Amino acid sequence: MDSNMNGLAKSNGCEISRDGFFESEEEELQGQAEAWKCTFAFAESLAVKCVVLLGIPDMIAREGPRATLSLCEIVANLPTESPDAACLFRIMRFLVAKGIFPASKSARRRAFETRYGLTPASKWLVKGRELSMAPMLLMQNDETTLAPWHHFNECVLEGGVAFQKANGAEIWSYASDHPDFNNLFNNAMACNARIVMKAILSKYQGFHSLNSLVDVGGGTGTAVAEIVRAYPFIRGINYDLPHVVATASSLSGVQHVGGDMFETVPTADAIFMKWIMHDWNDEDCIKILKNCRKAIPDTGKVIIVDVVLDADQGDNTDKKRKKAVDPIVGTVFDLVMVAHSSGGKERTEKEWKRILLEGGFSRYNIIEIPALQSVIEAFPR
């Protein structure tokens, strides 16, 4: 390799910039590959969204967990007269490379055809299964929820709420005015509640002693219904904004109550709050916690289900947590809070301790569960 007068190094006839900015040619090319990955990071989510909307994981799953389908068989299952098979082939080829579908070759009429199966990732994207991440994927990749991400630079420069900048209203009032978005959001929450409740009920023993429980911000009531199903002696109350409980189905052992947790919280032995605190800033969390404290007896508790950020992702003073789910997802969720909430954030243990104390809860335990979130059980005394 030799250099010319413009600071370009010649290698195999190609000219590569050699101004000393990169340490080596290898580093320069590796960096370029990473930058391409960042440039097109959205392609994976949106190609997956496409196949989930088309119901392709469901088509394969209907044939069995280890079944495979050819492109022709998939296309024959699509609801339109003449689908664009070549376009679908290109999308599937990309998703095979990304590990979303496995592809195998099988001989058919003296030719080979590609057959697509399910990987562990696409098994989670089957819409028709009780435990599915498809509704969450569809909600997080909806135009309404993606639009705020385009406003992060303005949020840094001038502050403000990304969701409001993109959609003209904060998320809960937007949901109340847009029934389709309200359903999309509530279904995503319900799908996550089913998954996380399984993890909670397998590891957390703190429901035994309760006769009544309010799920504050409980959405359409999936979580409290699961608790009551496991502990039928508990009287469950699902408490959420009126436009949310108005769409909830009736659930055995659960009473739906509409209201505002900043005003008041129904009384019970304990309060359950999953994915509520992370939506709010510290001052708002303290207000909600104070209302929870008023709603329970001195012997009561709040059971919070939320991410506890690893110390390394926070301020380095908390102990390192051992999580079942890659802790980096916690920091992604922190950005989801920048996109969708009005001041919410994920918190380290030290940050949790501060708001719990100020909210009237002097003692707490953190219980790890096989999920992204942990259970934080907090007591007034």
Ligand SMILES: C[S@@+](CC[C@H](N)C(=O)[O-])C[C@H]1O[C@@H](n2cnc3c(N)ncnc32)[C@H](O)[C@@H]1O
């Ligand atoms: C992130 S979702 C969590 C839903 C549910 N807890 C779950 O994890 O599946 C937050 C919930 O808080 C509710 N919420 C927002 N503001 C509220 C308020 N002021 N009072 C009661 N609920 C509220 C929303 O309607 C939404 O259902």
